[in-house]
Amino acid sequence: MSVLVVGTVAFDTIETPSGSDKTLGGSAMYASAAASFFAPAQLIGVVGDDFEAQHLRFFERLGVGLQGLERRPGKTFHWAGRYSADFSNRETLATDLNVLADYSPKLPDKLRDAEILMLANIHPQQQIEALSQARMPRLVALDTMNLWIDTCRDDLQRALKQVDLLILNDEEARQLAQTPQLVKAGEALLKMGPRRVVVKKGEHGVLCFSEEGSFGFPAYPVADVVDPTGAGDCFAGAMLGCLASERALDESAYRRAMVYGTVLGSFVVEGLGPEKLRSLTRKEIETRRKELLQFAAAPNF
Numbered sequence: 001m002s003v004l005v006v007g008t009v010a011f012d013t014i015e016t017p018s019g020s021d022k023t024l025g026g027s028a029m030y031a032s033a034a035a036s037f038f039a040p041a042q043l044i045g046v047v048g049d050d051f052e053a054q055h056l057r058f059f060e061r062l063g064v065g066l067q068g069l070e071r072r073p074g075k076t077f078h079w080a081g082r083y084s085a086d087f088s089n090r091e092t093l094a095t096d097l098n099v100l101a102d103y104s105p106k107l108p109d110k111l112r113d114a115e116i117l118m119l120a121n122i123h124p125q126q127q128i129e130a131l132s133q134a135r136m137p138r139l140v141a142l143d144t145m146n147l148w149i150d151t152c153r154d155d156l157q158r159a160l161k162q163v164d165l166l167i168l169n170d171e172e173a174r175q176l177a178q179t180p181q182l183v184k185a186g187e188a189l190l191k192m193g194p195r196r197v198v199v200k201k202g203e204h205g206v207l208c209f210s211e212e213g214s215f216g217f218p219a220y221p222v223a224d225v226v227d228p229t230g231a232g233d234c235f236a237g238a239m240l241g242c243l244a245s246e247r248a249l250d251e252s253a254y255r256r257a258m259v260y261g262t263v264l265g266s267f268v269v270e271g272l273g274p275e276k277l278r279s280l281t282r283k284e285i286e287t288r289r290k291e292l293l294q295f296a297a298a299p300n301f
């Protein structure tokens with residue numbers, strides 16, 4: 001199966017305690033790049049005329065399909081964020097929509113049959129537009145953020161009715177479910193439509209809620225975090241890429257996929273932007289997966 005990712009492609013300005021840097025960014029960039037390690041991945045998004053050949057090469061080297069990447073006159077979406085000294089908080093300094101402002105995702109005909117559709121973080125209306133063009137996806141996943149929960153909850157709830165898997169972080173889960181209790185939030189989110197809800201808790205791991213019960217897994221203990229941007233998107237992309245490589249989408253497939261999601265999330269934070277993904281190998285992924293299972297005291301999993 002293949003993964004079709006809809007979301008943002010961006011230039012990010014990242015401020016960390018060690019300085020400020022510009023890098024390639026965007027939810028769909030991270031998610032499609034991470035998915036590509038496990039299954040054929042395609043990206044749907046928009047960039048401006050400032051998006052150069054070197055940036056396209058990043059995707060080409062990973063084998064991410066760009067048939068659905070539009071180029072428009074104007075500037076590529078730009079996001080700027082600043083991390084606190086311990087990386088536990090992130091402040092958004094700028095969100096310049098640029099070519100994203102009036103973007104309406106278009107799925108080329110050939111891509112409408114994708115089995116797995118990932119609606120990565122982008123305006124919920126744009127997520128709904130993309131979803132309406134997919135023919136018969138076997139699995140639809142959606143990621144979102146606090147901005148959309150604050151500004152267009154109705155659109156988001158409409159989208160949620162049509163998805164199988166919701167992936168979001170703990171703060172967003174509490175905000176969307178309107179309860180400080182995370183377990184209650186998981187249950188409330190399941191009632192909004194998705195069959196499964198995955199709550200990312202950064203360095204504290206991940207929780208999964210479904211009718212089959214709940215499941216938790218720790219994060220890999222990264223010794224040297226450089227830039228946490230994209231960890232959540234890489235988690236989601238890897239998870240879906242992994243599911244795309246499975247025969248049956250059963251409980252154990254979801255659990256395996258969450259472990260691989262955790263592994264990819266742990267790699268991306270070790271470099272600025274998507275730097276780590278440029279040279280990452282499947283062998284390194286497998287080695288870290290084994291280390292993570294040992295760390296989680298789940299060696300036979």
Ligand code: AMP
Pocket residue numbers: 008010011012024025026027079095121122123147228229230231232233234
């Ligand atoms: P994460 O660290 O997983 O939350 O993802 C960070 C990425 O999300 C960055 O590369 C940004 O370019 C992208 N991003 C930031 N704000 C938005 C937004 N409003 N809509 C879509 N993507 C965004």
